Amino acid sequence: MKQLKPLWFKGYVTIKVMGHYPERFFDLCARRNIPVWSIRKQSELECLADVYVDDIHKLRKIRRQTHYKLSFVRKKGMPFFIKRLKNFHQLLISLFIACLVFLYLTQSILFIQIEGVPTEMEKQLLTSLNNYGIKKGKLKLLMDKPDQIQSKILTDYPNILWVGITPNGVNYQLEVITKKQPEVKERQQRTHIYAKKDGVISEMFVAKGRPLVEVNDFVKKGQLLVTGQLNHLNQNDEDDNTENQDEQLIEVEAEIYATTWYETKLEVALEGNYHIETGEFKNKYYLQFGSFKMPIWGFGSTNFEQEKIELDQHTLTVFDWTIPIAFLSQTHKEVEIINQERSVEQAVEIGLQQARQNLLRNLDQTSSIINEKILHQSFENGKVNLHVYFTVKENIVNTIETIQGD
Known part of the structure; x- marks a missing residue:
């Protein structure tokens, strides 16, 4: 006979059967399909066995039809465990409330610390954090992530170079590094101006100094353009005036614009795929225990042909210990793939626009593109190859003083 394994959550009891030939009582139980296991004989008139709680009323019917006596020796299982817990319901409620308070205190922000800024700026940052939703007593689960807060602070405060945010238990720590303004020093006199690169002089504005070139002159990189030496010395006079040469140099102020040239090569595809969000989305929420995820909201599939999934995870931490329980939220957004085909003319225009943007990104704000010309254009493997020449x-x-060239 196969030995039955008791189910703890159903609950079972150990009964004692007393009477002549007590094993016959269990034979009657088997005939009426009542599970009985762990039958052991204590004496000629006593036997012990285990039965489920749900079958007790069936055993009592059999006992009334026989001369045997029944008694309960031991009770085990979840029904009896819950019954015992009911006697301590006040203690359990208090324990449950204490756990909720403990979780709230460990998962919320109680202190906000800002380091690296003066008191006035610290007050401004505290006000901004309050507007961002970072408040004392608020659950970290309901706050934005540190990288999002960091991006907002850097956007709102241009004078901040870097900010590090560390939610450490109940502390919300910010370490701020501001952009340090260079100390005002006595500026060394710029006595000479050199060419930063090759070009043809187009405009000259010399406020102080003696120009050595004129408009429409071609200059090379490192060539002297304006000097602070006003007196032009002859070769015979140079030896006599060497000691007074420094006294004859003045600070130079000038702006010199020249026509320069750049070449760039790039490829533009005639066919491209773009992902566009349709606006349809579905949120799903999970509780994660280790590697196991249990869905708690948002059941079923999304039925999106193409979708983009954004994952947000919130973990529980108690002091420096991370609890292996996390709250996951998944946002499934429907996207549509659009295949766009361009003509050669459209590809050329897009390529020129990209080339202009890349060039202007490397120039200062006072620079401008005068002219552009396509030196070579070819079509190969579904792409347009461009070789563009810019004026x-x-x-x-040159901003580097007393040094010729870059």
Whole structure:
């Protein structure tokens, strides 16, 4: 006979059967399909066995039809465990409330610390954090992620170079590094101006100094353009005036614009795929225990042909210990793939626009593109290859003093 394994959550009891030939009582139970296991004989008139709680009323019917006596020796299982817990319901309620308070205190922000800024700026940051939803007593689960808060602070405070945010238990720590303004020092006199690159002089504005070049002159990188030496010395006079040469140099102020040239090569595909969100989405929420995820909201499939999934995870931490329980939220957004085909003319225009943006990104704000010309254009493997030549107007004054060239 196969030994039955008791189910703890159903609950079972150990009964004692007393009477002549007590094993016959269990034979009657088997005939009426009542599960009985762990039958053991204590004496000629006593037997012990285990039965489920649900079958007790059936055993009592059999006992009334026989001369045997029944008694309960031991009770085990979840029904009896719950019954015992009911006697301590006040203690359990208090324990449950204490656990909720403990979780709230460990998962919320109680202190906000800001380091690296003066008191006035610290007050401004506290006000901004309050507007961002970072408040004392608020659950971290309901706050934005640190990288999102960091991005907002850097956007709202241009004078902040870097900010590090560390939610450490009940502390919300911010370490701020501001952009340090260089100390005002006595500026060394710029006595000479050199060309930053090759070009043809198009405009010159010399406030102080003696120009050595004129408009429409071609200059090379490192060539002296304006000097602070006002007196032009002859070779015979140089030896006599060497000691007074420094006294004859003045500070130079000038802006010199020249026509310069750039070449760039790029490829533009005639066919491209773009992902566009349709606006339809579905949220799903899970509780994660280790590697196991249990869905708690948002059941079923999304039925989106193409979708983009954004995952947000919130973990529980108690002091420095991370609890292996996390709350996951998944946002399934429907996307539509659009296959766009361009003509050669459209590809060329897009390529020129990209080339202009890349060039202007590397120039200062005073520079401008005068002219552009396509030197070579070819079509190969579904792509348009462009070789573009740009003519640019830019300031070629070298900002490095007393050093020729870059």
